[in-house]
Amino acid sequence: MKIKKFLLIILLSISLYPQTLFADEAKMIKGLEIFNETAGCAACHILKAAGSEGNIGPNLDTVEGLSYNSVMDIVTHGLGVMPAFGEDEILTKDQIDIISFYVANSVGK
């Protein structure tokens, strides 16, 4: 019985691990598309990982303390000339989750 449980756990871990990896990879690919095309973040921001050179807003590679939550917050509510992508329903909640994940995992790369 114990061995069976143990084997089951091993099997589950092996089968679930790649899925989480693929899910993250899919988010990064979608995030790049939202950054450059859907939302046009690229028009205003430098982000080396995305190859963007916009300079209306700050260079995202050098923003201090940038995190998933801070990107989520500003993309939802906007600031100054930066549009409120969430409040103005330019992006869906899912898209904001993806772009925040993408930016937080791309800065400085």
Ligand code: HEC
């Ligand atoms: C029309 C130009 C414009 C677009 C489009 C735009 N931004 Fe911005 N963004 C700005 C400006 C300007 C600021 C600085 C606002 C301020 O401090 O007054 C800013 C600030 C930010 C910050 C905060 C930086 C800091 O100093 O803390 C983040 C993160 C950010 N933008 C991400 C994004 C993302 C992600 C997108 C796409 C969904 C995006 N921006 C689209 C102009 C833009």
